[in-house]
Amino acid sequence: MGVRFAFTGGREGWIRTLLTAVGVGLGVALLLLTTALPNVLSARHEREQARRDYTYDYTPKPPADDTLVIADLDSTYHGDDVRGRLVQPDGPRAPVPPGLRTFPAVGDMVVSPALKKLLESDDGALLRERLPYRITGTIGESGLIGSHELAYYAGVDGLAAKIDPPNVARISAFGEPHPFAEEAADPVLLLLVLVVFAVLLMPVAVFVATAVRFGGERRDRRLAALRLIGSDSRMVRRIAAGEALAGALLGLVLGTLFFLAGRQIAGTAEVFRVSVFPSYLNPSPALAVLVAVAVPMAAVLVTLFALRGVVIEPLGVVRTARPARRRLWWRLLLPAGGLALLYPMLGQGRENGDFNQYMVTCGVLLLLVGVTALLPWVVEAVVARLHSGGVAWQLAVRRLQLSSGSAARMVNGIAVAVAGAIALQMLFTGVDADYTKATGQDVTRAQMEVSVPDGVPMARVTRELGATKGVRKVVALSEGNLGERRMSADLNAQVTVGDCAALREVATLPSCREGDVFALRGSDYDDNMQKLTGFRTLFLDPADGEEDTESTPVAWTVPRGLKQAQTRLDMTGVKRGGFLVTPAALPAKGAATVHGHVFLGLDPSVPDAQEYVRNTAARIDPLADPMTWSATVESGRFASIRTGLFVGAACVLALIGVSLLVSQLEQLRERRKLLSALVAFGTRRRTLSMSVLWQTAIPIALGLGLAAVVGLTLGTVLLKMTGTSVSVDWVSVLSMTGVGAGVVLLVTLLSLPPLVRLMRPDGLRTE
Structure with missing residues (x-):
């Protein structure tokens, strides 16, 4: 009978079932997308491995017909x-x-x-x-x-x-012939992954649970009519469960269609510079079956749970009387249980073993579920104390006092999402320093570096790069190695070749002109310099051994009256040692033994300066390697997890927005006759619109306040677990809260046109 009511209950029944199915379907689509994520990561990794063409065998392979x-x-x-x-x-x-x-x-x-x-x-x-x-x-x-x-x-x-x-x-082949051993799992990165999945999936579960309760008040009135013709209380609960089951099953069908459509759209979209092919988005069969079973089961359980405090009698629904006060004690047990599960792992960091995955997941979920349990009590407790105000305010407050549960349900998902986002933002900010290392590159002195292939004249490189649009400074340095004999040298030192202006970037020179040579002092590794300056002949690019036929050492006579220079931090953050040599003092064949690097200072007012440099480098030699400098470098795995969070958060935010809009439209439809009656009595439409806005704003403000408290608590616990000092980035907390409020404001604005259409006296007509 419940299934028949869902599909044969006339226009009202169809609309109610469709709204439920759409809400459930959106959640199912996102759940299926989540179950496909492991396959996405695996497919991208396999493609990358299959086309790998690097070889670290420095002995050149001989040419053959298969190379x-x-x-x-x-x-x-x-x-x-x-x-x-x-x-x-x-x-x-x-x-x-x-x-x-x-x-x-x-x-x-x-x-x-x-x-x-x-x-x-x-x-x-x-x-x-x-x-x-x-x-x-x-x-x-x-x-x-x-x-x-x-x-x-x-x-x-x-x-x-x-x-x-x-x-x-x-x-001779593509692919990785000798795959590297998997790195040991970093406990903190594993913790991040677990928390990201818990935070992203929890709002989805909340919205699915909310969607199956659409039209709850009308359903209860129908069930009262069934009681009047002889149904007992157990029977009406089974009928309600059947109706919810029908909406959930239809939601599974719609969710599958949404997912298939989104799967195709995903092939044309790029989010945070990450793109996929539709073939990647194949859900794990076991996880897909789990979704197909869990969603209808959850729909039935949520419906029965919602009816536990409702007395459906033949003459009406007793819920319309003053409801009993909600109890607080059991609602506090959920976050307390979550903290209890996370407490044993406080201070564990990454040195004291792995975090227990099940305890972490359950602890985070209990804390977030605590938001959904506490919010109805908070809304009820606050709105019960709100009284005086304008007409719109009083209409909104009275409505919230009569049905605070419905208002809390609508904002539960956004509150959970914001609480999780605040906690994650605190965790990412806290551990960011552990996965971000300083490069030593001084970006105030240079912003790009170009590695010059062997055989390309440095004079030409310097000239062409210096003439490139957006380049205002060029420092060209060549680097090589010196030894005391041709092969298997015991004493080695670095040699740096450049003009006087370039050499002043790496050392403090007493005076300099073309043809000068300097011995550096003050380096961290100049132990060999004292001994090497005693030799009259040194060799550039000494060979490693008798078998080394690649090296062609070049003899270099150390000039008399060698000048001394004090080293200084160069642009790469290193204090160089060895010899500084101007080009005229290098032997004729010495240029072939050093490798050139050009450091460039760019004009920030030229927007495409980096692209002009890359084009010039490619024109000089396709193998020239231009690199953009940065003061820090971030761990690739850490950056991948954060990118995954951003992509998932974008999808969840889209779901939140659409689901909130569906929920708002359902609540407006429920109140259609009430709104029409108020308009018929002369209430201004502007007053009613403001009352609807207040009905949304008050629960949202309370929900975001509760989310901030829970989010800060969870973030603090997670930072304590990683052994990181606790600090709160209030700008991030306020921005996360602002994003949540912005989504709700946008949904409210989108619901105003349907509201205006509903505010007509002819809405009182009844068939």
Whole structure:
């Protein structure tokens, strides 16, 4: 009978069932998306492994008909990574990269669909200058890790002469032949993952539980009518459970459709620079079955739980009388239980063993569930003490006093989300320093560095980079190694080559002119300098041993009257040692033994200065490697978890907004006759609109206040667990709270047009 009421109850029944199904369906879609996340991560990792082309074998592989010379030309364009490879097959059986059918010819390139679209647009004008190749095809899905990845393979000639592993190497197969052993799990990162999943999924569960209670007051009135014709109390509860089950099953169907549609949309979207292919989003079968069983079961249990305090009699629903005061003691047990589960792990940090996954998950969930249990009591206790005010205020307060539970249910999800977000923000901020290390690079003296390939004249590099738009300072330095004999030198020292202006960036010079040589003092590793200055002849790039045929040591006569210089912190944060040499003092063949680096100061008023530098470097030599400097570098795994949090939070926020809108529309529909009666009596529409706004604003303010308290408590406990000092970033707390309030405000504004349509006297008509 409950299922029949859901589907054959006329227009009212259909609308009620549809609203429930939409609310449940949105939650189911997000749950299915979550169950697909492990497969997404696994698929991206497998694709990345399958196309891996690095080799750390520094003994060059001999050319054969099944080998390929490949060069890494990874770059950046407007903040997006560009994966580039130059290829030169040695023979007809050379391994073809994943996603390609054949190798591109010399001067041609095969690009990803996203890169092709960018190069054909006006936004890709600067990137086109960097890639002077003709597009002849696109990379297939098997060669990409995401639909928006920018990647290309370009065919070139003469690459074999530039082999220098790992950036330029000869390989015989793609993929990782010797996978590295998995790193030991970092307990703090594991804790972050567990908390992220708990925080993101809890609001979804709250919204599913809220959606199955749509139309609760009308349902109870129908059940009273059934009692009048002979149904007993058990029977009406079974009927209510059947009606909720029908809405939940329809929600499963809609949720599956929403997920399939979202799966296709995901292939065209990019969130926080992360993109996927639809084929990645395949939910784990076991987890999908769990969702299919848990959602209908939860719908039935929530419905029966909601009816526990409702007496449905033949002459009406006794709930319309003054409700009994809510009890506080059992509501406090939930957060207290959560704290009790987390307490044994306080101070454990990352040195004292792993955190218990089950205790962490259950503890966090109990604290967040505590928000949903405490909020109805808080709303009831506060609104019972609100009285005087304008007409709109009094209408809103009286409505909240009569049905504070409905108002609390509507904002439960947003309160849980904000509480979890505050806790996570505190945790990420607290441990950020552990996963962010200083690079030592002085970004006030240089903002980019270009590594110059061997054989490229430094004079040309300096000249062309100095003439590049947006470059205001160029410091060109070449580095090499000196030893006291040609092979197996016992005494070694660094040699730095540059003009006087460049050498002053690394040392304090007494005076300098072309042809000078300086011995550095004050370095942390200049023990060999005293001995080396006693030799009259030193050798640049000494060989490691008899078998080393790659090195060609060059003899260098140490000039008499060697000048002394005091080292200073250079731009890379290092105090150099060894010798400083101006280019004129270097032997004729010495330039081939040193490796060039150019440090660039950029003009911040030129927005694309970095892109101009990258284009100039590519024009000088495709293998020139421009790098953007930063004062700090972040752990990749930590950054991945935080990116996953941002992507998940964006999805949950979207769900929160849509679900809140559905919930608001359902409540307005429930009050249609009441609103029409008030308008018929002459109440102004502006007054009613303000009353609806107050009905939303008061519970939201209370909910966000409670969320801030619980979030700060949970964040403090989590920081204590990681052994991190507790500090509160109030700006982040206020921003998280503001985002929650902003979502609710937007939903309220979107619900005003339907409200205006409902405020008509003809809404009193009854069929």
